[in-house]
Structure formats: structure tokens, C-alpha cells
Amino acid sequence: MKINFFLNGKKVQEEIAPDLLLLDLLRQKGCYSVKRGCETANCGLCTVLMDEKPVLSCSMLAARADGKKIVTLEGMQEEAKEFGGFLADEGAEQCGFCNPGFIMNIFAMLKELENPTEEQINEYLAGNLCRCSGFMGQTRSILKFLEHKKAEKGEA
Template identity: 60%
Template structure:
């Protein structure tokens, strides 16, 4: 089957097997931030955005993305680097294997939820697994990032 998928602003017209998952499509065409962790939609490592909403690409058929915009970590590098700085500052990056999926989920959450509570953050990110940490560092990093964003909003409104 032929698909036309826009990945990080680049249009890809490709012939694919009918059963190809979006994760495999992305990796085949050089998007290596998207990682395989479980193939059961349980770990969040493969999180990407389709039309701006987070999806687990290991269980999302590539054919379903036909005609759609897909964003990966490569497509949000500036925002990702900004948030990654908070992960590093809080010692939350450890091995880094889960970081791409976590960052994509956090950035999506930041766009979707206004001033989320810690409980809302936990619920939003409940499908993102990290095998190295107890999530305390990630939560500190997320809270610090959210607090800085809120402070920037207040400063922008005051101008």
C-alpha cells in the first residue's frame, strides 16, 4: 500500500506493508529517537504525536497515519532540549533510554493541560515507564519546567 505521511515537516511518499506499525515506518526512514520497548503499548518509549496528539507508535498502524502529520523528538528539538535541561538538573536522565518517549509525553501534556497538579501529571504520564529511577527526579524536573513556564507566562502578561 502507498502512504503519504508528513514526518517533522518532510513529506514521505512510501510503499509499505499493510501491517507495518508507525514505529517501524519511522525507524526505517531514519527517525531513531523512537524506541521499541514492549510492543504492547505499555511502556511509552515509542511516543510520537499524530496531528499533535500523543500516540504509541508500536501499536499505531502506519497506514492510519496516511495523510497526517507525525512529530517525533527530532521535530521538537528546541523544546525537547529545554525540558531535557531540567531532567539533567534533577539527575533524572540516568540511562536515557526512556527519555525520548517521556519528553514527547511531557511536551504534549504541557500543550494540553493548563497548570496541572502533580496528580494530573502522574495520570497523564502513567504509561511511561522508567526502569532506572523511582520517578522522583522526573517529577521534580517536570514540576520545575512547569513552574518556569508559568513564571514566563506571568512575565509575558505583565509586559
């Protein structure tokens, strides 16, 4: 089966097996930020953006990417680098295994919610699991990142 989609801004045409998972296709295309974790769609490690919405690539057939825009962390290096500094400042980067899916969800949240509260942040990220921390550092880093973004816009 032939599919066409955009991966991190580049047009891709691929011949795939009908049962190929999106996660496996993305890793074949060199997107190693997309991780296999629980394989039950519960941990968020495989999160990517499909048409700007977060999806779990471990539970989605690659065929569903046909005609879509897929973005992985590899396609958001500048944004991720900026936010990564806030994670590091709060000691929240830990081992880093969960960070790609976590960061993808954060950027999806920022597109969806204009000024998220701490409660909204926690609800939005409830599907991301991290074995290294209790998410306090991550939450602080998100709040500080939001304040930084407001200040950049002259809103703070």
C-alpha cells in the same frame, strides 16, 4: 500501499506493506528516538505525536499515518533540549532510554493541560515506564520546567 504524511514538518510519500507498524516506518526514516521496548503498548518508549496527540507507534499500523502530521523527538530538538536541562538538573535523565517517549508525552500534556497539578502529571505519565528511577526526579523536573515557562510568560 502508498501513504502521504508529514514527518517532523516534511511531506513524506512512502510505499508500505499493509502490516508495517508505524514504529518500524519511523525508524526506517531515521527517527531513532522512537524505541521498541515492551512490544505490548505498555511502556511508552515508542510514543510519538500524531496530529498533536500522543500515540503508541508500536501498536499502530503505518497506514493510519496517511494524511496525518507525525512528530518525533527529532522534530522537537529545541524544546527537548530545554526540558532536558531540567531533567539533568534533577538527576532524572538516568540512562536516557525512556526519555524520548517520556518527553513526547510531556509536550502532549502541556498542549492539553494548562496548569497541570502534580497528580495530573503523574496520571498523564502513568503509561511511561522507567527502570532507572521512581519518577520523583522526573516529576520535580516537570514542575520546575512549568514554573520556568510561567516566569517566561510573566505569570509567576
